Amino acid sequence: MLAAMTTATNLPSAPSRLADPGEGISADELALAGRNHALLLEAMRHDVTPAGLHYVLVHYDVPDVDATTWTLSVDGKVATPLSMDLERLRAYPPVSIPVTMECAGNGRAHLEPRPVSQPWLEGAVGTAVWTGARLVDVLADARPTGRAVDVVFTGADHGVERGVEQDYARGLSLAEALRPDVLLAYEMNGQPLPPQHGFPLRLVVPGWYGMTSVKWLTSITLTDAPYDGFQNAVAYRVKQDVDDVGEPVSRIAVRALMIPPGFPDFGSRRRIVEAGHVALSGRAWSGRGVVTRVEVSYDGGTTWADAVLEPAPGRFAWARWTATWTATPGDHELSVRATDDTGDTQPTSPAWNAQGMANNGVQRVHAHVR
Amino acid sequence: MLAAMTTATNLPSAPSRLADPGEGISADELALAGRNHALLLEAMRHDVTPAGLHYVLVHYDVPDVDATTWTLSVDGKVATPLSMDLERLRAYPPVSIPVTMECAGNGRAHLEPRPVSQPWLEGAVGTAVWTGARLVDVLADARPTGRAVDVVFTGADHGVERGVEQDYARGLSLAEALRPDVLLAYEMNGQPLPPQHGFPLRLVVPGWYGMTSVKWLTSITLTDAPYDGFQNAVAYRVKQDVDDVGEPVSRIAVRALMIPPGFPDFGSRRRIVEAGHVALSGRAWSGRGVVTRVEVSYDGGTTWADAVLEPAPGRFAWARWTATWTATPGDHELSVRATDDTGDTQPTSPAWNAQGMANNGVQRVHAHVR
Numbered sequence: 112m113l114a115a116m117t118t119a120t121n122l123p124s125a126p127s128r129l130a131d132p133g134e135g136i137s138a139d140e141l142a143l144a145g146r147n148h149a150l151l152l153e154a155m156r157h158d159v160t161p162a163g164l165h166y167v168l169v170h171y172d173v174p175d176v177d178a179t180t181w182t183l184s185v186d187g188k189v190a191t192p193l194s195m196d197l198e199r200l201r202a203y204p205p206v207s208i209p210v211t212m213e214c215a216g217n218g219r220a221h222l223e224p225r226p227v228s229q230p231w232l233e234g235a236v237g238t239a240v241w242t243g244a245r246l247v248d249v250l251a252d253a254r255p256t257g258r259a260v261d262v263v264f265t266g267a268d269h270g271v272e273r274g275v276e277q278d279y280a281r282g283l284s285l286a287e288a289l290r291p292d293v294l295l296a297y298e299m300n301g302q303p304l305p306p307q308h309g310f311p312l313r314l315v316v317p318g319w320y321g322m323t324s325v326k327w328l329t330s331i332t333l334t335d336a337p338y339d340g341f342q343n344a345v346a347y348r349v350k351q352d353v354d355d356v357g358e359p360v361s362r363i364a365v366r367a368l369m370i371p372p373g374f375p376d377f378g379s380r381r382r383i384v385e386a387g388h389v390a391l392s393g394r395a396w397s398g399r400g401v402v403t404r405v406e407v408s409y410d411g412g413t414t415w416a417d418a419v420l421e422p423a424p425g426r427f428a429w430a431r432w433t434a435t436w437t438a439t440p441g442d443h444e445l446s447v448r449a450t451d452d453t454g455d456t457q458p459t460s461p462a463w464n465a466q467g468m469a470n471n472g473v474q475r476v477h478a479h480v481r
Numbered sequence: 482m483l484a485a486m487t488t489a490t491n492l493p494s495a496p497s498r499l500a501d502p503g504e505g506i507s508a509d510e511l512a513l514a515g516r517n518h519a520l521l522l523e524a525m526r527h528d529v530t531p532a533g534l535h536y537v538l539v540h541y542d543v544p545d546v547d548a549t550t551w552t553l554s555v556d557g558k559v560a561t562p563l564s565m566d567l568e569r570l571r572a573y574p575p576v577s578i579p580v581t582m583e584c585a586g587n588g589r590a591h592l593e594p595r596p597v598s599q600p601w602l603e604g605a606v607g608t609a610v611w612t613g614a615r616l617v618d619v620l621a622d623a624r625p626t627g628r629a630v631d632v633v634f635t636g637a638d639h640g641v642e643r644g645v646e647q648d649y650a651r652g653l654s655l656a657e658a659l660r661p662d663v664l665l666a667y668e669m670n671g672q673p674l675p676p677q678h679g680f681p682l683r684l685v686v687p688g689w690y691g692m693t694s695v696k697w698l699t700s701i702t703l704t705d706a707p708y709d710g711f712q713n714a715v716a717y718r719v720k721q722d723v724d725d726v727g728e729p730v731s732r733i734a735v736r737a738l739m740i741p742p743g744f745p746d747f748g749s750r751r752r753i754v755e756a757g758h759v760a761l762s763g764r765a766w767s768g769r770g771v772v773t774r775v776e777v778s779y780d781g782g783t784t785w786a787d788a789v790l791e792p793a794p795g796r797f798a799w800a801r802w803t804a805t806w807t808a809t810p811g812d813h814e815l816s817v818r819a820t821d822d823t824g825d826t827q828p829t830s831p832a833w834n835a836q837g838m839a840n841n842g843v844q845r846v847h848a849h850v851r
Contacts, residue, residue, distance in 0.1 A: 123812075123849050125748025135505015141590060142750045144511060145602050148518030151677065153542045163533030163675050171745050172523045220511060228748065232515050272747040305533050307521065375541050377642040378495025378598065380512040442493075479493050 124274045127353045129465065130225040140230045149234030155370050155394045158238070158424060158431070159209065159300055165237030166321075167307045168214050168229060170279050171270030174327050178311040183295075187263075187332035190254035197311055200295060203244035208292055208317060209428035211238045211396040215320035215347055215360045219467030226467035233368060233474050238394075238429050239308075241315045243296035247289050249331075255285060259333040262288040263340070264314050267327040275341045281325050282338025283316065292317050292427070295328065317427035318362050318398035320469065322347045350465040357466075363398030364471040366457060367405050367432065367449035371476045382478040389436040393447060394429035395420065400451035405432040411444040412459045412473065418447070438480045445476040494644045497723045499835065500595040510600045519604030525740050525764045528608070528794060528801070529579060529670055535607030536691075537677050538584050538599060540649050541640030544697050548681040553665075557633070557702035560624035567681055570665060573614035578662055578687060579798035581608045581766040585690035585717055585730045589837030596837035603738060603844050608764075608799050609678075611685045613666035617659050619701075625655060629703040632658040633710070634684050637697040645711045651695050652708025653686065662687050662797070665698065687797035688732050688768035690839065692717045720835040727836075733768030734841040736827060737775050737802065737819035741846050752848040759806040763817060764799035765790065770821035775802040781814040782829045782843065788817070808850045815846040 125139060136144070147168045154164040178197060185193040214235035219226055221233070250262075265280040287293070294315040297304060304310040309326030316323040322342060348357030370393055373384030395402045402423070406415040416434070423430035436445070448457040461472025495509060506514070517538045524534040548567060555563040584605035589596055591603070620632075635650040657663070664685040667674060674680040679696030686693040692712060718727030740763055743754035765772045772793070776785040786804070793800035806815070818827040831842025 122746070122753050122851070123749075123751060124746045135507060136511050137505060138590075139749045141506050141511075141514060141600060142602060143748075144514040145519040145600075145604060146521055146750075149515040151516055151539065151543055153545070154676065156545055157676075161675055163535075163537070163677060165533075167533070169521065170747050172741075173521055175523070175526055220508075230511060230515075232512060234515060269744045270747055271744070271753055276753075305531055306524065306527075307531075307533055371542075374639045374641070376492070376494045377540050377640055378513075379493075379509045380516075381493060383492050383641055383646075481492070 120276045122271045124271045128227050143229045147229050150237050153370050160237040166235045171268045173306050174267040184330045185253040188256045188259035188335050193253050200244050203248045207242040209240045209425040210317045211429040212321045213363050215468045218470045222463050222467050239299045241296040242298035243294040246293040255333050258335040259285050261334045261338045263332045263338045264325040265330045266325045267329050280340050281342050349468050353465050360468050365397035365449045365451040365455045366471045367395035367447045368474050369393035369447045384438050384478045384480045386438050386440050386480050389438045391434045395449040396429040397451035400453040402430050402449050403452050404450040406448050407434045408446040412446050440480050443478045446473045448473045490646045492641045494641045498597050513599045517599050520607050523740050530607040536605045541638045543676050544637040554700045555623040558626045558629035558705050563623050570614050573618045577610050577612040579610045579795040580687045581799040582691045583733050585838045588840045592837050609669045611666040612668035613664040616663040625703050628705040629655050631704045631708045633702045633708045634695040635700045636695045637699050650710050651712050719838050723835050730838045735767035735819045735821040735825045736841045737765035737817045738844050739763035739817045754808050754848045754850045756808050756810050756850050759808045761804045765819040766799040767821035770823040772800050772819050773822050774820040776818050777804045778816040782816050810850050813848045816843045818843045
């Protein structure tokens with residue numbers, strides 16, 4: 112059953128706030144940045160991101176889960192409540208899907224003013240092949256009642272967030288939960304889940320930002336009312352100010368990234384590139400449609416040229432793109448932007464919101480050509 | 482042979498500097514923090530750190546190495562220059578050693594004033610089981626001449642650092658290189674090296690800070706003079722001011738860390754702990770000796786109590802420690818410090834130096850007990 116997951120407390124807890132103009136990254140933000148790591152952009156050379164290179168965001172601590180005693184409960188508005196171990200989950204027909212997952216806060220640290228939270232630059236993304244049971248198969252055995260409207264997924268990770276003590280939990284509409292590509296995943300890239308990615312079991316909802324794919328899953332509870340827990344009602348919302356109710360974050364907005372060309376300066380990460388023909392490549396994805404176009408700019412976004420877009424290896428996996436830049440000596444700003452078949456194109460400047468959610472402003476790469 | 486690894490250039494390159502008083506973490510430091518990730522401290526529950534949880538520091542980019550065409554050269558002051566592929570390296574008797582590796586810059590972001598570089602808090606550490614050929618076996622086949630004094634290890638990663646363009650390279654004395662526990666490692670925790678940890682081959686020098694264990698190794702060159710490349714002569718030095726020649730960084734200073742008890746506040750990472758008996762644990766290590774004592778303080782370092790120290794699983798691997806804290810309601814600062822058999826004990830306040838190297842000041846954990 113749903114535990115008391117959203118208990119307001121008087122515990123010491125950092126509030127939601129915006130950084131002051133010109134305020135550097137705080138010690139608190141640095142503590143988050145040191146734990147939650149980005150994709151190294153050069154790892155986009157791999158179709159599937161190797162373990163340890165895929166972005167990871169852990170709200171609280173990685174919980175210490177003993178897989179031999181762990182069970183998953185399925186309860187609430189179901190005719191047949193279930194409790195199952197990993198062996199029983201593995202008995203469902205296994206499905207493997209390549210999925211590009213992105214944190215809803217990707218790009219937050221580029222916003223001005225900066226919402227104070229995990230200070231992502233642009234690398235909070237990765238593509239893994241997730242293997243598990245179809246959620247729809249498990250729900251079929253639990254037999255949702257006609258009153259069920261939401262499915263609440265609760266993890267074993269426990270913490271306090273803006274004064275609210277909670278096990279991390281997210282609700283998803285039953286209609287979305289019944290999609291055949293929603294997985295209860297016990298493998299990542301053919302290996303048991305790493306601890307930081309949800310061992311022994313996590314939800315994977317392809318196309319949605321990562322907050323939906325609850326890690327260290329312990330219970331699935333069907334409810335007869337929309338779930339209003341903290342992570343749905345407060346945290347993952349697009350708000351125009353901190354106190355705004357806002358709109359829920361859901362599917363991943365279209366985005367492309369490039370592997371920065373040349374080689375870096377250690378301290379600034381700026382790029383040094385040899386003049387001449389430079390092979391550029393990267394990836395593009397959208398959780399809302401199919402990427403139909405990728406364009407590259409070599410002049411700070413003034414003019415754009417089409418890149419070559421390769422077929423994506425799956426509906427929810429990033430597509431590779433390539434382009435050739437004729438680099439001339441001097442300093443240049445490179446950008447890439449993608450468009451999907453819903454007509455969405457990345458904005459040159461990110462759309463600001465008070466929690467830094469779901470922005471898909473274009474990447475900017477400074478290159479010094481010699 | 483040694484390439485021109487230390488070419489001064491006029492490329493745009495961030496200089497060595499100290500942060501101004503009160504200066505927040507800069508965008509450049511954040512870009513480094515987003516790439517180079519720390520151990521999640523709760524991962525100290527594992528004797529061996531799982532892939533993706535071990536700290537990683539990449540000076541430049543992870544290079545794209547094709548293992549099928551990759552070779553390692555051994556040359557310079559040797560009677561028999563060698564070139565070998567992975568298959569030949571695997572033909573040497575394989576050795577597996579658990580090694581605690583720590584970045585020389587661990588703790589840098591706690592220094593005041595803060596040297597501007599990779600802004601580590603305290604988690605730049607991890608323990609892996611490395612498997613490979615003994616370097617001494619390979620060198621025996623190459624037959625160093627009587628003039629050889631240093632062994633220079635060069636990686637495939639290329640960049641510019643404080644104006645010096647280079648392949649990452651480090652020299653080690655021949656005497657140190659001949660230690661039987663120095664490995665040319667092709668496996669980490671029983672799997673091929675992950676890309677970010679040096680695939681397909683890296684050096685592992687147990688007991689030394691991580692900068693010595695060159696990743697993506699392509700050449701080993703014996704020299705008849707001490708190596709004075711950038712990473713030995715400039716970067717990894719304990720300097721009292723930025724222009725000081727300084728002393729070389731070498732073996733890992735004694736240090737202990739605790740797994741922060743209780744659960745965290747998301748935004749501040751501060752801990753909430755239930756009153757009563759609290760089981761504390763963590764790890765302690767030293768590259769300079771054997772850890773002989775671990776002490777815990779619950780009052781900000783005023784008084785200290787001995788922890789229980791378990792045997793380390795290897796000469797160069799961290800030892801587990803445990804303690805029980807009788808937690809009373811209120812706010813407390815917890816610390817842990819280790820002592821090794823050379824007599825070194827961690828200082829309560831870190832010893833400052835201009836590049837933030839090899840400091841081993843004690844960890845401070847703020848806990849709110851309810």
